[in-house]
Amino acid sequence: DAKTTQPTSMDCAEGRAANLPCNHSTISGNEYVYWYRQIHSQGPQYIIHGLKNNETNEMASLIITEDRKSSTLILPHATLRDTAVYYCIVRVARNTGTASKLTFGTGTRLQVTL
């Protein structure tokens, strides 16, 4: 599975959009980009995933560059409750019956402030 690079930390003012970048320059054509977040002392929470098209759900938007070497997770209106560590992960979508084990790096610590 391809390696990812994320900034160690970022700040964002409450109500503004939080844009979290992720570099995955060695991504393969069949690898998806996943985003999870972990609020302090809790288990990680799935946010969104994508292959090459931009994706949006109730939590966030995922923008993947045309060459797929990088992506950005966008929280459109950040709140204090969005303060967490955000993990960007790339991996191949496995065949049926294979476990979805993921490798989590150290992620980006997002601090949302008043």
Added chain:
Amino acid sequence: DGGITQSPKYLFRKEGQNVTLSCEQNLNHDAMYWYRQDPGQGLRLIYYSQIVNDFQKGDIAEGYSVSREKKESFPLTVTSAQKNPTAFYLCASSSAGTGVKSPLHFGNGTRLTVT
């Protein structure tokens, strides 16, 4: 509500004792996983199981053991052979099928302290 339950939230043990961490899920997921997290670090995979009565070692299985006798349960035993057992332990599950459609669902972890 469906989810993953890890208990207890905090666990204290003396060095040299084995300890078993509980993980139960009612999501009807086939696959279950154990991860370990140290302060300021990412998550590292200890063991995972795709189906009942089957499990595989992850990246840091030494000093740990698991069982999968029921679909709902995947207990982790931290043995005395684990050199640095103090950590935050996270259990997760996912449905069978492709990784795209089966994101991991995590419990809220057990913080184990061994002195």
